[in-house]
Amino acid sequence: MNRRRVGDRSVSRRASRRTAPYGLRLKSLVMARIAVIGAGLGAMAAAARLAVAGHRVAVYERTGTYGGGVRAYERDGFRFDTGPGLLHLPAVYRDLFVKTGRRPLEECVELLRLDPAVRHVFSDGTAVSLPSGSRAGTLAALDAALGAGAGERWTDMLARARTVWEATRRPLLEEPLTASGLPALRAGLARDPYPAPHRKGLLRRRGPTLAEAAADELRDPRLESVLTALANSYGLDAREAPAGAAVLAYVEHTFGSWYVRGGMRALADALYERCTERGVQFRFGREVVDVVTEGGAVRGVRPASGTQGGAERAPGGRESASRDLLDPRPQDFEPADAVVVGGARVPGSAAGAGEDVTAAVPALSRLTVLLALRGARPADTPHRTVVHRADAPTRPLTVLRPDDPALRPDDAHESAVLSVALRPDEADGEEAAARLADRLTEAADAAGLALGERVLWREVRTPRDVEAETGAPDGLVPAPALAGPWARDGGRAVREAGSVRPPNSAATKGLYRVGGWAHPGGGAAHAGMSGALVAGLIVEGDDWRGSA
DSSP states (O other), X not given: OOEEEETXXXXXXXXXXXXXXXXXXXXXXXXXXXXXXXXXXXXXXXXXXXXXXXXXXXXXXXXXXXXXXXXXXXETTEEXXXXXXXXEOTHHHHHHHHHHOSSOHHHHSOEXXXXXXXXXXXXXXXXXXXXXXXXXHHHHHHHHHHOTTHHXXXXXXXXXXXXXXXXXXXXXXXXOOXXXXXXXXXXXXXXXXXXXXXXXXXXOSSOOBHHHHHHHHHOSHHHHHHHHHHHHHTTOOTTTSBGGGGHHHHHHHHHOEEEETTOHHHHHHHHHHHHXXXXXXXXXXXXXXXXXXXXXXXEEEEETTOSOOSOOBOTTSOBOOSSOSSOOSOOSSEEOSEEEEESSOOOTXXXXXXXXXXXXXXXEEEEEEEEEEESOOOTTOOSEEEXXXXXXXXXXXXXXXXXXXXXXXXXTEEEEEEXXXXXXXXXXXXXXXHHHHHHHHHHHHXXXXXXXGGEEEEEEEOHHHHHHHHOOGGXXXXXXXXXXXXXXXXXXXXXXXXXXXXXXBOSSBTEEEESTTSTTBSSHHHHHHHHHHHXXXXXXXXXXXXXX
């Protein structure tokens, strides 16, 4: 059989110049054996792209379902997102669905752009609703609520954040990161591209943190908290993150915040369906305990349960094919030409295996309170409200109240999700979590949301629940990768390196990383992009530098 080296992996070749469906051009082999560990959004994005490129893809998921942290809780006709509730940069998933099938994203899910994008309620009782994508509307709303000049200071900051977007979009979102390229990217991101204005009499030996830039430029604690709260929602501590984290505000303002009808779980459902349409095989309840290597290259994966046999039933009652995708021969591991790892750790003895990347990656966990409410949702209720608490200024409360019949048993009820980003030890144990859930509900009521008196029942989701579902230590949720030096210990110490994630292709040949714990970091959009980057490396080779 004719064989060739592709990305330093030897695989059988059928036609190097064959045109794949949906516009993909195959530079590498057809029908390589790909094992994907985990079924989060990034892993499924990679699996779908690899399958449509002609590869044989098997996904090993230790739990009984797909989606990673994008899950739903259902009870008594109520339905809640237990992970992210909104989608940013939907173009990532539009591209994915265009490239992997005939039905575009909007035919698979219904996307709604939030407008207003968010309502902020401050501890002094002031409130402001920010429109979606309108500079003039945002300026007017902030001036009306916070005083003349507030809108201009905010939009000026967004203009500076655009500089960060233009400088980092390519290296931090659109280009893959390889093990050999890691030192160069880390060096290139050591300096924060945020153009902080010079203020007379202010001397720093380093670039400002996000909190410092907010105080310098916005000059109103309420306006400052709008920026720092947004960073917090991504798992960042504004006292430690570089000023360039303001790019997150620019992205939300420019590209919008989007709701998926039926909740974010509907996006995971659509992506899972696309994978199965393309022939991806899912093996649920199969934990991979080792990535088998030999001579510095991947040979396969070793599931905890040994060799498989028989059909695997997928969520919803569908069965995957009973044949062994990777190799029908009985042995102690399942051969693969490439292994794609989602999650915080590479299992087994491969290079980098067992490394705890959570210590180097900025991340917080979340406490989430799911409220089943009696009474109809008021017509003028904002979809997203951020409550700034005087007793916990660095821990703002986000309240999501979608107007979606799919989330409630009937129009005489409402579902609401309260969430706060925090360290795992801030909600350690059922009693501590319950007390915090009480305080969050009280804070929402003090902000005028009047939820407490309407509660039929509630479900409190802790960092331990997140850990059980995602496998991430302490239930940590990774933040997106950013440029610039980071502070530590609430801003009291400084580290020079930017928050570069583990590379998409590892030093071990044929080993790849995908999802929020790999380049380009956390969040649904970044996870989806990591799937595109890993698929590109496998299909095009390790010298591929991203789409033009």
